[in-house]
Amino acid sequence: MAEVVNVIIPFYGSAQSARLNLATQSILEQEGVDVNLVVAGINTATNIRSLACLARHPQESVPGIVRVGVLINNGLRNANDGFVYVSDADIVLANPAHLQLLVGESSMAGTALKRPPMRRLLLQDYDWFSEQVEERGLENAIAGLDTSQEYIVKPRGADRPMQVFPKFENRKHKVFIASEADFQEYISHEANKGSEPRYFNQDRHCGAVFAPTQAFREVGGYHEGFISWGVWDADTQWKLENRTGMKLIPNREEFSVIHLDHEKGYFSKEKWEHDKKLQIKRRSIGAEECIERDRKDYLGRENVH
Secondary structure: OOOEEEEEEEOOOOOOHHHHHHHHHHHHOOOOOEEEEEEEOOOOEEEEOOHHHHHOOOOOOOOOOOOHHHHHHHHHHOOOOOEEEEOOOOEEEOOOOHHHHHHHHHHHHOOEEEOOEEEEEOHHHHHHHHHHHHHHOHHHHHHOOEOOOOOEEEOOOOOOOEEEEEEEEOOEEEEEEEEHHHHHHHHHOHHHOOOHHHHOEEOEOOOOEEEEHHHHHHOOOOOOOOOOOOOHHHHHHHHHHHHOOEEEOOOOHHHOEEEEOOOOOOOOHHHHHHHHHHHHHHHHHOHHHHHHHHHHHHHHHHHHO
16 A cells, blocks of 8 residues: 655745646656645645646735744644655655655655755746646656756756855755856845845755654644744754654755745845744754644644644
């Protein structure tokens, strides 16, 4: 019997619905597993069985503050036993065996998994790629991408200058990438300093987490106090690492995902700083205490639902 993998996608307006459609198509076409896809919107979490079903559930526009932890926790309440994979509305699973490979990797390692290797489809190539999907289907469109350049996918023979910055941060080696256009905009104004997440992406999908459904419940799901992005995911990974153990998804092409680039005008320094301060506070409290507090909140809201 195929393993059940619940894929939860929080959707709050940071990616266009067209990107969500491509992301969900790549999930619904996964092989070797029983997929339960949950799109967690602002006011509801919807189990999606097909793209037609998704079309019948239009997503709400984004409010000023989004507590992504609330959205994902609502999705967890719609999850079945088995595994949970938290992804994003702008991420395409390039390999139709992606989830099946994660099941095997997690079971073999006996730990949760995080952050698959990621290639970017630059904003300038998005319309072209969408047309390729329309004409040839998603699988053929992905197969037709040029992967000869590190960190990105592109039309064959196209030149896409990039800026790559290896970095040692928080005792980890990381790689940050910016398109040449984004990099030039970033360095053009001193005021852009402190807004690096708006211009740079990592070479991994940092928000992706894969673990048994019960493991998410045991750590109290996601903390609901974060109001930006880029911190709530690290917080949950920190909790899972302390409870179940966690390892990086292997940096191999068969595990690679594709980020469909988009504008990041929604980025806010103030929200980012708020979340970083909250993260520091929680780390000072300790993982076990944070887990117990989050479990009480999660179970309390579950009883309400």
